[in-house]
Amino acid sequence: MAKSKFEYVRSFETDDTCLRNCYIVVRLDGRNFHKFAEQHNFTKPNDDRALGLMARSACSVMGDLEDIVIAYGQSDEFSFVFKRSTNWFKRRGSKLVTHVASQFSSSYVFYWKEYFGEQPLLYPPGFDGRVVLYPTNRNLKDYLRWRQADCHINNLYNTAFWTLVQKGGLSTTEAEERLNGTLSADKNEILFSDYNINYNNESPLYRKGTTLIWEKIDETSTKRVTLPKEGEKEVTFTRSRRKVTAHYCDLIGDLFWEEHPDILEEDA
Template sequence: MAGTKFAYVKNFELPDPLLPGTYILLRLDGHGFHRLSQDHDFVKPNDERALQLMDHAARDIMHEFKDVVLAFGESDEYSFLFRKSTTLYNRREAKILTTVTSLFTSSYVLNWPRYFPNSSLKYCPSFDGRIVLYPSEKEVRDYFAWRQADTHINNLYNTTFWALVQQGGQTTTEAHATLRGTVSKEKHELLFSRFGVNYNTIPERYRKGSVLVREEVAGHEPSGTAESAPAEDKCATSGSGAEASEVRVEHTQGTKKSKKPKVQTHIQLYHCDVIEQAFWGARPYLLE
């Protein structure tokens, strides 16, 4: 089109650079997943297969974009934190948002048969996305604390709701009415007194969500094979929370001038607390 009389239309394409020196946080949400979960018979209140599929797609994002250092997932959403210094696509908002969203969606569809071998997709799932910029470490940490608190609140409600329906014989309308106006303590008591369920023993994946971290590893040789989570709790929280995950060791070579050694990293999946200081204190490089 260059050099023709039609080239003027390119002037309507406005630049959309993201503010430099800020943290880029990209969040994806499943579009119409309430219907999708019903039509594909997801297990209630939590479907392990669906959550593992989300983790797989998120891991693919982190393998493709090395500037994503942390991701957090719950239900049908995932949040990705980019290095503050990233210059990916010259920080063009539309380019980053559309590429990450489309790759996540395609990975979700491509890997569906791996997690749902007996349930073919009836139609195309989709995700919407947004980018938010945060000026300092405080807002970034508060963002992830907000998402993890939301995970707990939603899961406690859903766990109690489906216990009332599946074990208590209530209709969905009756279960909603039973829980209307209740606080956390009352839901805990209802679960334990009526169904013998201690909420604190429910798997951490459901209570705390999924945390994918780009871990720095010293002296690790690339193998391209799957590895188990280390015995020592590298998440540095009160919960163990580590889960076996696919490992690809990645290398970042320093320049000849700087003579910095290769930085080896792998992506580790945890289900642990990201609200307290311990998680962040063990990984200062995430917010550098």
């Protein structure tokens, strides 16, 4: 077909191909979730329904989009790591980030009821997305460690803050003043001495965030079959299937990475 005289406008499109050999990370973050959480009565500091829905939506992204090897989420954010050799959408950054963001957002709405029951979704939530490239395994692991350290710092602060308010009867201003200038050890100490809370016993979902990876799951099922000589017989089948599994584990040490050597490819 002949090209129209308007065809030249295509040349205005810019090339956003992600550099080869790099891991492609797409991070989404809920838009104005401070307000969204208030309006939907999220429990403070952590709402199991909200965190569950985030993870469910991330599972949907992993299942529907190819080549995501690991995802990590906390609060209103989720990061998705594409394997470094991915050629999905010819590594075009805009395609990758928009597909992840739209699949995630529509899943968030689609699965809302499974987590919030009859509580209505008051307006359509949105998520921003960005693309970051990491050239080495060390950089990629440090990226995830950075997000998990952020989870830890925020969750320790929020746990101390809301304990002071909910159990200690302090106003939010007083709680803020009480925590001003405190170090991690001080916050642990406040929780332990004044409220008998051992922070390390708080749910790992809150302290570590959610890590999603692909794992081989052996599924056994039994079927009744009719064999020519033996007649009807019960037979057990074992099938190996790839499934997204959730973990609430430490990513900062080396253990997780040693236990899951298949997640990352060798550095070139």
